[in-house]
Amino acid sequence: xxxxxxxxxxxxxxxxxxxxxxxxxxxxxxxxxxxxxxxxxxxxxxxxxxxxxxxxxxxxxxxxxxxxxxxxxxxxxxxxxxxxxxxxxxxxxxxxxxxxxxxxxxxxxxxxxxxxxxxxxxxxxxxxxxxxxxxxxxxxxxxxxxxxxxxxxxxxxxxxxxxxxxxxxxxxxxxxxxxxxxxxxxxxxxxxxxxxxxxxxxxxxxxxxxxxxxxxxxxxxxxxxxxxxxxxxxxxxxxxxxxxxxxxxxxxxxxxxxxxxxxxxxxxxxxxxxxxxxxxxxxxxxxxxxxxxxxxxxxxxxxxxxxxxxxxxxxxxxxxxxxxxxxxxxxxxxxxxxxxxxxxxxxxxxxxxxxxxxxxxxxxxxxxxxx
Amino acid sequence: xxxxxxxxxxxxxxxxxxxxxxxxxxxxxxxxxxxxxxxxxxxxxxxxxxxxxxxxxxxxxxxxxxxxxxxxxxxxxxxxxxxxxxxxxxxxxxxxxxxxxxxxxxxxxxxxxxxxxxxxxxxxxxxxxxxxxxxxxxxxxxxxxxxxxxxxxxxxxxxxxxxxxxxxxxxxxxxxxxxxxxxxxxxxxxxxxxxxxxxxxxxxxxxxxxxxxxxxxxxxxxxxxxxxxxxxxxxxxxxxxxxxxxxxxxxxxxxxxxxxxxxxxx
Numbered sequence: 235x236x237x238x239x240x241x242x243x244x245x246x247x248x249x250x251x252x253x254x255x256x257x258x259x260x261x262x263x264x265x266x267x268x269x270x271x272x273x274x275x276x277x278x279x280x281x282x283x284x285x286x287x288x289x290x291x292x293x294x295x296x297x298x299x300x301x302x303x304x305x306x307x308x309x310x311x312x313x314x315x316x317x318x319x320x321x322x323x324x325x326x327x328x329x330x331x332x333x334x335x336x337x338x339x340x341x342x343x344x345x346x347x348x349x350x351x352x353x354x355x356x357x358x359x360x361x362x363x364x365x366x367x368x369x370x371x372x373x374x375x376x377x378x379x380x381x382x383x384x385x386x387x388x389x390x391x392x393x394x395x396x397x398x399x400x401x402x403x404x405x406x407x408x409x410x411x412x413x414x415x416x417x418x419x420x421x422x423x424x425x426x427x428x429x430x431x432x433x434x435x436x437x438x439x440x441x442x443x444x445x446x447x448x449x450x451x452x453x454x455x456x457x458x459x460x461x462x463x464x465x466x467x468x469x470x471x472x473x474x475x476x477x478x479x480x481x482x483x484x485x486x487x488x489x490x491x492x493x494x495x496x497x498x499x500x501x502x503x504x505x506x507x508x509x510x511x512x513x514x515x516x517x518x519x520x521x522x523x524x525x526x527x528x529x530x531x532x533x534x535x536x537x538x539x540x541x542x543x544x545x546x547x548x549x550x551x552x553x554x555x556x557x558x559x560x561x562x563x564x565x566x567x568x569x570x571x572x573x574x575x576x577x578x579x580x581x582x583x584x585x586x587x588x589x590x591x592x593x594x595x596x597x598x599x600x601x602x603x604x605x
Numbered sequence: 606x607x608x609x610x611x612x613x614x615x616x617x618x619x620x621x622x623x624x625x626x627x628x629x630x631x632x633x634x635x636x637x638x639x640x641x642x643x644x645x646x647x648x649x650x651x652x653x654x655x656x657x658x659x660x661x662x663x664x665x666x667x668x669x670x671x672x673x674x675x676x677x678x679x680x681x682x683x684x685x686x687x688x689x690x691x692x693x694x695x696x697x698x699x700x701x702x703x704x705x706x707x708x709x710x711x712x713x714x715x716x717x718x719x720x721x722x723x724x725x726x727x728x729x730x731x732x733x734x735x736x737x738x739x740x741x742x743x744x745x746x747x748x749x750x751x752x753x754x755x756x757x758x759x760x761x762x763x764x765x766x767x768x769x770x771x772x773x774x775x776x777x778x779x780x781x782x783x784x785x786x787x788x789x790x791x792x793x794x795x796x797x798x799x800x801x802x803x804x805x806x807x808x809x810x811x812x813x814x815x816x817x818x819x820x821x822x823x824x825x826x827x828x829x830x831x832x833x834x835x836x837x838x839x840x841x842x843x844x845x846x847x848x849x850x851x852x853x854x855x856x857x858x859x860x861x862x863x864x865x866x867x868x869x870x871x
Contacts, residue, residue, distance in 0.1 A: 322831050348834070424831065466812070477717045600648070
């Protein structure tokens with residue numbers, strides 16, 4: 235009797251039916267590279283066996299995610315279940331925590347920079363290095379591969395040229411009296427990542443630094459005092475209706491609006507202001523407890539292949555491999571040329587700088603623009 | 606004992622639906638220690654809390670006064686059609702909060718709004734304290750009409766005739782008969798309006814009020830679900846606890862007043 239039980243439990247321990255194993259006996263959930271599977275082909279095989287991929291917070295009209303999802307499904311025959319496309323980074327992290335061990339937990343995440351840092355610290359992500367790992371610029375990836383920047387853009391000023399006449403080119407321009415009540419952000423910088431970037435860019439324009447977001451808050455206070463600040467949260471609808479004729483937002487979103495509105499007779503112009511160059515990338519990570527660990531890793535490989543990177547570019551976003559792809563000629567040049575030109579180079583904040591900025595903003599923003 | 610047994614399913618449901626979140630909220634708010642609560646009483650958080658109380662109080666009092674006059678006009682008009690129409694419309698409009706309401710006002714009085722263009726209003730008129738109060742009144746007044754209309758119906762014409770026979774003026778009648786009878790209804794209406802304005806989120810959020818008029822519900826949203834703040838979850842819970850305390854304070858003022866005024870009805 236005891237012997238029989240031992241055999242049964244030993245068998246259970248040896249081969250749990252739900253875990254994907256590679257030929258070499260490596261568990262897919264702990265594989266840190268395609269090589270661990272015995273190459274990309276074997277990874278594809280393992281992922282196909284799982285059959286599904288759970289994603290969260292990927293809006294189809296954001297950075298071309300609709301097409302990316304479609305292409306991945308077609309290429310590998312893996313069904314993507316996309317949940318709550320408009321969720322925020324905080325919602326993604328919540329889903330990982332509250333659905334731990336469940337079959338419907340998200341496999342992969344696309345989060346804002348602050349959440350890349352905090353999630354890695356909390357041990358929520360699985361380390362994984364994609365095949366193109368070495369080409370990803372330093373400072374754009376966690377050294378252990380817990381997260382990797384995926385795509386991003388620059389803070390830009392979008393402007394409805396038919397309504398405005400002379401479009402502002404710099405942050406300094408925004409203070410001119412002709413823009414009364416016209417300058418909007420994409421939300422509250424304590425909540426929206428792009429508004430947060432907007433304040434930081436303004437800070438750089440006003441003599442602040444990555445260590446000090448304060449001058450940016452002062453800039454918006456000034457903007458409010460001269461009556462130019464428009465509190466309406468800019469969305470495609472408010473831009474189209476002229477409610478937010480000047481909108482500080484990521485260049486890929488503003489550029490997307492331009493494409494969308496051209497056929498409707500709107501001339502929405504986008505510039506990256508040369509006095510406040512601020513770029514920010516979103517980060518990609520794998521849930522440590524992903525229910526489909528192999529599919530999650532294949533998704534990463536797909537996103538960081540030339541094909542995946544060019545798909546983001548098609549959505550107007552700058553993929554993280556853009557420098558190396560420009561060098562080796564795999565970038566889609568026609569798409570790259572469509573991006574608004576940037577004079578100068580962006581620097582990326584460190585974890586401490588991000589934390590300092592968001593804490594400072596939580597304390598100072600409301601008092602500066604309230605009233 | 607036997608009688609309370611029948612209420613057991615309800616009590617269990619209330620215990621689960623309100624008890625568990627309440628415990629989680631209090632536990633989170635006090636982790637670690639008093640730091641979160643202390644933070645909510647400083648700077649932008651305190652400003653948001655005060656703004657919410659101020660806005661809700663203004664909306665509650667204005668909404669109650671306007672709603673009562675409107676309801677009285679309808680109740681005394683003796684036109685059944687008007688009465689039905691106003692009450693039905695109130696039922697719809699009282700629930701017309703949220704994003705549609707915000708867009709309705711933005712399209713009308715926003716910077717590129719239809720009416721603001723006609724009146725030549727300066728940009729940003731709607732996006733201020735009084736602008737938001739106006740938007741909130743749009744659902745507060747109908748709510749008050751619904752609450753107070755039955756109470757106004759309860760004022761019997763005979764009381765007024767009796768008062769008139771005794772030489773009372775209209776003012777005397779309202780001062781000594783009408784208002785005392787109405788007081789519980791009025792107080793209840795004010796509390797209800799205060800609560801609905803205090804808890805309103807979607808309307809303010811869609812109007813971008815978070816950037817000009819910080820409100821406590823918007824601060825909670827920023828702390829709990831956003832792309833920027835990490836590690837502020839417990840501050841959000843502490844803010845929720847603040848809201849519960851404010852609501853409890855309002856009830857603490859309301860209940861004794863209401864008890865006093867209902868005595869007249871017995």
